[in-house]
Amino acid sequence: MKQTLKNPYLPEPAIIKKKVRHSPDNFSLYLDWHAHYSPGQFVQLSVLGIGESPISFASYGKDYVEFNIHEVGRVTHALAKMKKGDKVYIRGPFGRGYPLDLLHGNNLIFVGGGCGVAPLKGAIEYVEHHREKFRDVWLFMGFRSPDDVLFKNQLDAWKSSFIMNTTVDQVKPQSCYAGHIGFITEEIRKTELSNANAVVFICGPPIMIKKTVEILVQKGFHDDQIFLSNERLMHCAIGKCxxxxxxxxxxCIDGPVFRYDEIKDYKTD
Ligand SMILES: Cc1cc2nc3c(=O)[nH]c(=O)nc-3n(C[C@H](O)[C@H](O)[C@H](O)COP(=O)(O)OP(=O)(O)OC[C@H]3O[C@@H](n4cnc5c(N)ncnc54)[C@H](O)[C@@H]3O)c2cc1C
Ligand code: FES
Structure with a gap:
């Protein structure tokens, strides 16, 4: 992806067009901000006087950008207090996204866990826009509980174009949830998936990524057919610090999307 020539340290203002809350600690901001980006890339989103955080694109469209945010600390709590019409600041786009332009003609398998579904959503929207360029597309989306399910409307809409599998790990007693219960990795294990002309994109908690990769390798997938999104603490976002x-x-510049063989020997624990 070609980076723009503007000063990469200088944030630009952007107005919040819409805010949608998905769960008690997760929401999306739709910003009136335009940039040439590819799904999987990220920006540094900031609140003046508080700080900035790397946040991935959760959309693929021309009229607005969506960022999905999980509230964990200072910046994300400050973003959660903002409302339609407020101003945030952005640096970016940064990094290497999903190589979708190079994968036309392939089967795609998306595996997302919790907030990890958000960066994949941008890539899935790209595939929706270019549906005829891809073959079969599977979506495996896992969430902790029915209350944690993100993008409910999109999940329903995607059923018409893709082979969908959505699960929650657990439900409360007397819950009226009617969907699948269990780890999403078990759905992947049970599904007949061939590695022929197939590429997998995974984004989610480290344990989900680890189990998914193990299952895919057992099913015959090669390391270079698997792409992972990685999260690391970031400061500059431009390969300097x-x-x-x-x-x-x-x-920040070689990722955050890596092909599995590029980073497979790296141990996080
Ligand atoms: C490339 C990239 C894309 C990301 N995309 C998104 C996104 O789309 N939506 C989203 O909600 N979050 C995303 N994150 C994570 C997000 O940047 C952090 O959660 C955020 O910076 C926390 O900022 P804070 O000030 O709210 O929390 P802080 O107060 O800074 O931190 C809260 C806690 O989270 C830990 N932490 C902060 N950042 C990271 C990190 N990168 N990795 C591991 N632990 C961390 C801190 O050590 C601390 O324990 C992304 C991170 C990266 C690197
Ligand atoms: S955040 Fe990647 S080098 Fe500074």
Missing amino acids: GACMIRGKYT
Whole structure:
């Protein structure tokens, strides 16, 4: 992806067009901001006087950009207090996204866990826009509980174009939830998936990624058919500070999307 020539340290203002809450600690901001980006890339989103955080694109469209945010600390709590019409600041786009332009003609398998579904959503919307360029597309989306399910409307809409599998890990007693219960990795294990002309994109908690990769390898997938999104602490986002390095690679410029063989020997624990 070609980076723009503007000063990469200088944030630009953007107005919040819409805010949608998905769960008690998760929401999306739709911003009136235009940039040439590919799904899987990220921006540094900031609130003046508080700080900035790397946040991935959760959309693929021309009229607005969507960022989906999980509230965990200072910046994300400050973003959660903002409303339609407020101003945030953005640097970016940064990093390497999903190589979708190079994968036309392939079967695609998306595996998302919790907030990890958000960066994949941008890639899935790309595939929706270019549906005729891809063959079969499977979506495996896992959430902790029915209350944690994100993008409910989109999940329903995607059923018409893709082979959908959505699960929640557990439900409360007397819950009226009617969908699948169990880990999404078990759905992947049970599904007949061939590695012929297939590429997999995974984004989610490390344990889900690890199990998914193990299952895919058992099913015959090769390391270079699997792409992972990685999260690391970041500061500069442009390959200068070294905060985000994995095995000599910068997550901010060589990633955050990596082909599995590029980082497979890196141990996080
Ligand atoms: C490339 C990339 C894309 C991301 N995309 C999204 C996204 O789309 N939506 C979203 O909600 N979050 C995303 N994140 C994570 C998000 O950037 C962090 O949760 C955020 O920076 C936390 O900022 P804060 O000030 O709210 O929390 P802080 O107060 O800074 O931190 C809260 C806690 O989270 C830990 N933490 C902060 N950042 C990270 C990190 N990157 N990795 C591991 N632990 C961390 C801190 O050590 C602390 O324990 C992304 C991260 C990266 C690197
Ligand atoms: S965040 Fe500074 S080098 Fe990647």
